[in-house]
Amino acid sequence: MATKEYSFYPGCSSQKGASGSNYQVSVDTMCDVLDIKLNDIPDWNCCSASIGYAGGGELPRLALSARNLALSEQANPDQDVVATCAACWLATRETKERLLDDDSLMNETNEALAAAGLKVEAKQDVRHMVEVLIEDFGYDGLAQHVKKPLEGIKIAGYVGCQTNRPFGIAGESFENPKYLDKLVETMGAEPVENYDKKVSCCGGALAFSEPEKSQALIKDIIESAYDGGAEMIVTPCPVCQMNVEVYQDQINAKYKTKFEMPVVYYSQLMSVAYGKGVQESGLNGQVIRAKKLEDIAGK
Amino acid sequence: MSNLNQTMVEKYRNDFLNEVRANVEEGDWVNMCMQCGVCAGSCPLGPYWEHPPQEIFMMIRAGKREEVLTSTSMWMCTSCYNCIARCPRELPITHIMHGLAHYADRLGLAPKEQPTRKFANKFWDNLTKKGRVNELKLGLALYFMNGFMEGIKVAMANQKLGLNMIKTKRMNPMEIIGGHGVKDTSGLHAILKKAREIELAKAEEFKG
Structure with missing residues (x-):
């Protein structure tokens, strides 16, 4: 199969020494196996995520994503834009749709971009990596590369919010998307049936500003995974991953729980199933080690 | 009172709905709310809102400028987009809440310690x-x-x-x-x- 190429928007958390750097490691490994070439958007900037609204008005925020789209159009004109971070994808896709939907917004955005000699058309499709996997490869195509099926691991598919709403993955419902469960199954593991917190919110950025309220939400997400017999949680979003993984100590202290639930990315499951090692799969980046995956990766 | 706030009060005297339409992201949608409350019931931080979104929309139409703009409510939004996905009238509620929060902050009316x-x-x-x-x-x-x-x-x-x-x-x-x-x-x-x-x-x- 010929190499598939995409215009890649890595996002802040993917960078070296940042909170989702292990996600990026596993994405690189996964893409290597699938013969995907990710061409970085040169000099990309932050999308301002879902919490930039206080300081940034509508147009400054749209201009941030429009700058990325403009740079992408220059460097990788014939490729779809692909993001791995849910917030990056959401902000970029939303910008594209709003610019195409509203001529005056498009003109104003281009007036702002002209201050740096840029121009945007917003014609490229903006996709999340899981869309690429499901639509351009398909479950069968993804299954072909499995060398070590993740047999005997029960996994709760935590889809979360921003890869699911308001755009979502084509053909999936907002309330009960199945794609993550299907990916888990494709890799040879067992998805938790009827994981009722699969699209519940982890608090997002409010995990920082409203820790108590957010940790109450996170507690329910983990508890429901345990109730379904899960040994780990898998997610497509770096904010979900961090929020659900790193506060378990604090939640245990407050609620007298004994949570020790690993939270991994779909790309890590895939890297391990594709026969790659602990480091290549970014598993050394887990605060709560995913021992069952490490065992398979180490075999 | 901040200068910008003073200007806006004088400009839109007794017409807060128009002020929102002109200055708040997606503010044009506010009068489309039919008061069903699905947004409030869908919000992960629902219990903590001083006024849930449908109430905020009604208060805007009722001209309750200060109560809306000084409220902590909009700052409870986690950007989960449940309200957008479920609103029967397809109001972009998440964006309107962000827009209201931004506008309140720009006017200097948002609660400082929030x-x-x-x-x-x-x-x-x-x-x-x-x-x-x-x-x-x-x-x-x-x-x-x-x-x-x-x-x-x-x-x-x-x-x-x-x-x-x-x-x-x-x-x-x-x-x-x-x-x-x-x-x-x-x-x-x-x-x-x-x-x-x-x-x-x-x-x-x-x-x-």
Whole structure:
């Protein structure tokens, strides 16, 4: 199969020494196996995520994503834009749709971009990596590369919010998307049936500003995974991953729980199933080690 | 009262709905709300809202300017988009809440001590400085946003979390000097400055 190429928007958390750097490691490994070439958007900037609204008005925020789209159009004109971070994808896709939907917004955005000699058309499709996997490869195509099926691991598919709403993955419902469960199954593991917190919110950025309220939400997400017999949680979003993984100590202290639930990315499951090692799969980046995956990766 | 707030009060005297339509992101949608309350029931932080979205929409139509703009409500939005996905009239509620929060803050009416207001502003300042988020500085800014002594306490309470992130190479202490950023910072700043100017000029022109 010929190499598939995409215009890649890595996002802040993917960078070296940042909170989702292990996600990026596993994405690189996964893409290597699938013969995907990710061409970085040169000099990309932050999308301002879902919490930039206080300081940034509508147009400054749209201009941030429009700058990325403009740079992408220059460097990788014939490729779809692909993001791995849910917030990056959401902000970029939303910008594209709003610019195409509203001529005056498009003109104003281009007036702002002209201050740096840029121009945007917003014609490229903006996709999340899981869309690429499901639509351009398909479950069968993804299954072909499995060398070590993740047999005997029960996994709760935590889809979360921003890869699911308001755009979502084509053909999936907002309330009960199945794609993550299907990916888990494709890799040879067992998805938790009827994981009722699969699209519940982890608090997002409010995990920082409203820790108590957010940790109450996170507690329910983990508890429901345990109730379904899960040994780990898998997610497509770096904010979900961090929020659900790193506060378990604090939640245990407050609620007298004994949570020790690993939270991994779909790309890590895939890297391990594709026969790659602990480091290549970014598993050394887990605060709560995913021992069952490490065992398979180490075999 | 801030100058901008004074200007807006005089300009839109007794017509808060029009003020929102002109100045708030997606504010044009407000009068489409049919008061069903699905948004309130769908919100993960629903119990903490002083006034849930459908109430905010009704208050805007009733001209309750100060109650709306000084409310902590909009700052409870986690951006989960449940309300957008479920609203029968397809109002972009998440965006309207962000827009109201931004407008209230710009007028100086948003509650000063609201933690998400403070954090969200620090986030914007952090990302626009170099074009990419510096997670270490953002974390420290968050810890110390309520003063130095409180910051020490919060930092101590989160010490293990920080060490875990450093140990797994998901946080880099060296980000305190330098850190990630775009190359063309001056271009990025020029774009943002222009975007802000256009937005303010447009609000100025609106006749309702």
